[in-house]
Amino acid sequence: MDAQPDPVGEPAGSLDPRAELSEFLRTRRARLKPEDVGLPDFGRHRRVPGLRREELSQLAGVSVAYYTRLEQGNGRNVSAEVLDSIARALRLTDAEHAHLTHLAKPKLKKKQSGACAQQQQPVRPALRGLLDTMDSVPAYVSGWRTEILAWNRMAAAVFGDWGELPPQERNWARLVFLRPDYRDLFIDWEQKAIDIVCMLRMNAGRCSDDPRLASLVGELSVKSEDFRRLWATHDVKEKSFGVKRLHHPLVGDLSLQYESFRLTDGTEQALVTYHAEAGSQSEESLRLLASWGTDASRAGSSVRRTA
Structure with a gap:
């Protein structure tokens, strides 16, 4: 996608x-x-x-x-x-x-x-093809403004069907700070919020002349007290790897290890993957979501909207 x-x-x-x-x-x-x-x-x-x-x-x-x-x-x-x-x-x-x-x-x-002064470049076709081959691994490509630029079927099954959202809402910062359903999705929402702000701060240092990034920061500062609080800390860090614990509306709690790979093609994009520990309940839950296919992402999104 x-x-x-x-x-x-x-x-x-x-x-x-x-x-x-x-x-x-x-x-x-x-x-x-x-x-x-x-x-x-x-x-x-x-x-x-x-x-x-x-x-x-x-x-x-x-x-x-x-x-x-x-x-x-x-x-x-x-x-x-x-x-x-x-x-x-x-x-x-x-x-x-x-x-x-x-x-x-x-x-x-x-x-x-130099890419920061340009409009976000599209995801390369070969990279979109790679996402599609990752049948059991939730994966997506993000931009320097935390845009969600491309994703595979498993990412939609875990995080919701981003294709149903208007393009401007396919953005991790907006989802985390402005959508109550994503506050429910992340068990440690505060840490996810910190990660997002630290990454935005880091990229704002690289791309301070990007008016769209400044506009996003301004919008979130107006709409979210939590964002204002965390932005004022001036903390920064690169997104690399770690563990995220989720409460999925269909399969319950998930513990997923993530890896983030910054692309070296000048686009300032990153490939992010999630996987479960072998033999764990989370692995079995991912397998179950994979077997449900697109029905899982649609059902999960519907549950979040009505919860």
Whole structure:
């Protein structure tokens, strides 16, 4: 199955890399305590949580004035070496380090992610063919705005028949934050929501000049208090692998391991697959859904809408 690019209406503005850089550094600094980084804490009153700018500057080996300019969003002339030092001082993960670089060095980011300035490219026919051959594995292709671009029959059986939705609603962020039935589908809905926001934040760093992505963030910020709360954390991470627990309306609880593979064809798309542990009840449930075919996805979608 294939979907058209996500028409979110007229593009409206873009995300401000300077403001994003400022807030990201401030929130990373706020989460650290002096004892976390080997600095003495003399019990002095702190007006704000976390490390002071001068403490972070000392750890990174840069002047307070230089770091202050960077935290105010002025990263135009910052070197990769300085960013590396600041990342180490802030104890950033690899994903956070990459995000910092994207925000501070937008010219480098644009060279690396030219696809972000374009409309979402369609899924390659060969990739759609691969999805169709995966008879027992729920799988789909997603875009950098969390669009669901293509999927196979098993993905529809597990997650619902996305083909019944208008194209603009085939988007994980909209489904998770705006659809009550998807809140019921994920047993740990909060973690799924966090994953979505972290991925959107990561991609917003890569594609801050994408007005459609900015429009999606603006829409969700208006419509969902949960999205606003999680977006304000400025947390980022790459989607890679893990376990998702679902409560399917037809077969009950499922525990599925997922793998995410970012494509290297310049489209900024990812192939995501789910599978159950061999011999588990979840494997048997997937086998049952596969035997029901398209009836499973239609019945599951109907149950979710009327629940």
